[in-house]
Amino acid sequence: MIIAPEYRRTVRFLLGDEPRELTDVDPTLTVLDWLRGTERRLGTKEGCAEGDCGACTVVVGRLADGTVRYEAINACIRFLATLDGCQLLTVEHLKRPDGTLHPVQQAMVDCHGSQCGFCTPGFVMSLYALNRAEAAPDEQRIDDALAGNLCRCTGYAPIVAAARQVRDGGRAPDHIDDVLPAVIKALTALADDKIVETGRDGRRFLAPATVDQLADLVLAHPDATIVSGATDVGLWVTKHQKVLPTIIYTGRVAELARIQDRGGALELGAGVTFTAAKVALGALHPDLDELLRRVGAEQVRNAGTIGGNIANGSPIGDTPPALIALGATLTLRRGRERRTLALQDYFLAYGRQDRRPGEFVESVTVPKPGPGDLFAAYKISKRFDQDISALCACFLVTVDGAGIVTRARLAYGGMAGTPKRADAAEAALLGRPWDAAAARDAKAALARDFAPLSDWRASAAYRLTVAGNLLLKFQAETAPDAPATRVLAQRAHGCDIARLGVAHA
């Protein structure tokens, strides 16, 4: 017997500790426009409206493991209705009730961390989120927490100094902590299994609570736009002013956010954020950790999902090359039916994926590298943090006891209309000793695999040259007594074979 799902026609969340219950919410109204336009809370700024500058950073709290997990996100590309069941904190919440500044704010004042001040509320919120998450962040962690906030005035040094002052001052409970029990209670009361439905002007927003509801909704609305982190779809709205008649939001579906260890493989639900994926995939290999660290920045990683990164079919998505190299498979679901296919086969052509009407990406299964597997992931961009790949290269090569290549999976992003393996280069490696000569031949073969484009991120010549050079680098790094090869020295690592041996523990 099928039980008709229940619908709830209000969007409910907490603004600070004040409950909000909204009806007829515009499905693509952003949190930023709501804050500034409706609430006239003006501390949160619009710098770019595309999730790249961080001036709009706010902190969203979600129930997790009996408490509230706070994460910085970009309010400019987050749809208001997706806050259902969450707590929203803005810069206005940070001052104590007596008017004194929060330690995070005071540190920014003390260290001269603001000049023009326009980016400052965003930095303050990123610092606040960092302070909530970690009592003693190291230097790298501070940089990562601030990578999604651009400042054009200070050059960042005084802001980092403020972060250190906050850290060194220790984490004392503040007025926001004081009401945490009440917030947990309120958020718990907001959680339900109903489908949230709202909308305006004939446009609909649907947010199922279970994966079965999601499957039914997608089947019923095959033309709907499926939204998870909205780190891409948000821009369709803010930049292209696209009208989206129906949105199905996946963020309330707990099953989709699951990560399961299947022994030889990890299964990641499509709704696993980059932040969560970094922990799971990062444990498989340090390069995966580093690659995930360089997906967008903190605010984007907290919102964007693995499933979204795959499903939208971008030729420059950061995770598909790595997942293809590792031999990942995709589980697609349509109603109650599921099918699996190799991830590399999902990408048919530029802008075209093997996803049928009514179908959605449910999970991705990532085999763990085994002993004898050599792996590396490289992202090449103009800037290390918060940038889009000019190209991305991820390599998995299996070498037998005699040092012969028995398997080669060389996957690239940014080199073609889809993330794609380099067949000719792989063929050049197979059956060869894993040495510099083999890498050089594979590099030469790449010209048969790819004819990349020239654009603002890189010229075709650069893409092709570096795509080949990365094979040389990979070989050099996996040779005994490898020299230093990476400029991000703190993350440099030569031979990873030993670490890979324990990866499936």
Next chain:
Amino acid sequence: MPDRNPIDIPAAARRIDGAVHDSRRHESAHKHVSGEALYIDDIAEPAGLLHVQLGLASRAHARVLSMDLAAVRAAPGVVAVLTTVDIPGVNDIGAGQRHDEPLFATDLVQYHGHPLFAVAAETRDQARRAAQLARVEYEALPAVLDIAGARDPGTLVTPPMTLRLGDAEAALKAAPRTLSGRLTIGGQEHFYLESQIALAIPGEDEDVLVHVSTQHPSEVQHIVAHVLDIPAGAVTVEVRRMGGGFGGKETQANLFAACAALVAKKTGRAAKLRPDRDDDFRITGKRHDFEVDYQVGFDDQGRILGTDMLFAARCGFAADLSGPVTDRALFHADNCYFYGNARMASLPLKTNTVSNTAFRGFGGPQGMVAAERVVEEVAFATGQDPLDVRKLNFYGTTDRNVTPYHQTVEDNIIGPLVEELEAWSDYRTRRQAIRAFNGANPYLKKGLALTPVKFGISFTFTPYNQGGALIHIYTDGSIHLNHGGTEMGQGLNTKVAQVVADEFQVDIGRIRITATTTGKVPNTSATAASSGSDINGKAAQNAARALKARLVEFAAGHWGVDASAVAFTADGVAVGGQLVAFKDVVKAAYMGRISLSATGYYKTPKIHWDRAKGQGRPFLYYAYGAAVAEVTVDTLTGEYVVDRVDILHDCGDSLNPALDKGQVEGGFIQGMGWLTTEELWWDAQGRLRTHAPSTYKIPACGDRPRQFNVRLMRNSPNVEDTIHRSKAVGEPPLMLGIAVLHALSDAVASVADHRLCPQLDAPATPERVLMTIDRLRARAAGCEDGA
């Protein structure tokens, strides 16, 4: 007028809060961090506010055959659609009133993004959607998009300038050695975090109040008046603070202010124009990109004997500030070096791209990058450490001290400054360590460079070197301070308030800092050319001193003491043997019918400039600095990190060391960004494709040097009588970023054993670094083959 305490006044027991030379926090810091600082978009919106968007052309160069705006007018929420025919006055927003920069293109589109019309609607979303509904028919015209394409038609937007010192041609002929080359320097987007914005509120008769994010309220006032054909007196322009300017709001706010004011006066409703970030990128000017041809003559020791340099700049479709920008490139094409004989010429080329504009340094950085390339070439040609060639060619103090524009360098401290930095940064030891590192590492190469800065302070447009201030004291002793400068984050209001607090010896908290408005201080200069605190600080000091003089005279009479026995101290006003609270003196003065409001005025002394002759003293003084950068480059990918930077910078007797250090650090990072990751990229249609932070990469937090040591030069008062002997600091530090370009060049040079000059152009993106490495390797191989 008492300038200092007479001897019989005892020293105050306390020091005021916010005295000059104190590291006082930014006056708005507590509001920045709490989100309470109001920017234009945060001002309470008047009822009936209209939101304005611009309709942009989608061709780089074309005749407009027809423009059908019916669908725009019919779109939901649209209240007004305005084109050229709706402009009552002059259709020109150009800084120089050359009538070369229309508010709306009439029949000729001159760049991709050229505004054609404005649409005003009830909501911003409606206005943005409506603006896309125009149907425009174009007749395409040939488009000139870059310097290479512009050289042949050779159309200039403004007259070029030539500087001549000695006889460059003869010197080059006679020099034992010569070389020549070409350098390409990219432009730069300002990327102020607050985009351009204007809010216009119509008043009665012709009046209009414009809140606008601008560095130049007076110019906006004049432009609005011209466009609306009303007297300047009817236009009030106000700005409390900008979310960054960097030169990008010196003239570029004109468009937005004029358009908002036009809508406001046409509709009788308040109107706000806030472009999307992408539109802001497309329709506002940027730092000029340059191609510099250089020829240099030198001896075997590396001493430069003569130079000949041609500076070709992409100016865009209109003049804007391209004249003074390209002039300033020439003024700084010597940097710290005595050329002996020099010829320098500018070539301000017209292109079908957005009209380029002011950007921190104002052409000076491009001139200086060229100077450093020339010196680097000489260093490689003579096989020396570039630092030694730099030092060899520094200006002298008593001789070898005349610039190509015939100003004598009278305050030269670059020699001792560089000596100090060289020692402090351990340059020579690190040079050896880097050589060793590079010898041992096949893939990663380190580079090290020290580059100096000498930057001329004063507007080269002499009339701009004036400023005004207005101070009111109220009967409760609170002080209202207004001046002609604008606050864009640099801390100008803080510094000027410190100056005034210091004059009255009152805590800075007593001083109310107010929005810059043309209604209080008229005919102001742009807050630009690093001149903000020099000019406005002095003007405010003069206003304060005028008030002090009145109060002293009054107090002397009122309390029956000699004027010399009245002094302002931190404990109160000393009147004879007693201390009277400042507010009580003020109250008594009011009762005694003394005016408690005064204006102050200042004009920079000593400067003069004859552009036709290329001679004069355009600058009152110079600010100096130097930076050492160390980088590590991945020779397989061109990626790099900046490992360490040491900076020593000269702020004279700093008005506020904390704020000045902030300018030095921030300027350095901005300069580094310009020369490394910030790349502007136009497609073949003339469309700017790097039009948002997703595609245009300013430095992020993690890009700052891993070690970043910044010091201000100690015991270095300005030899000129500037405000408390301080020096301007806005622009000079930007050029410290050149050290990173040269450190990268040094790392690249290592792949050819430092025998060949890498000629690394800017921006040195990872791609350009790798391509330069590959080119250098090929050249080195070629040399060996030929040997």
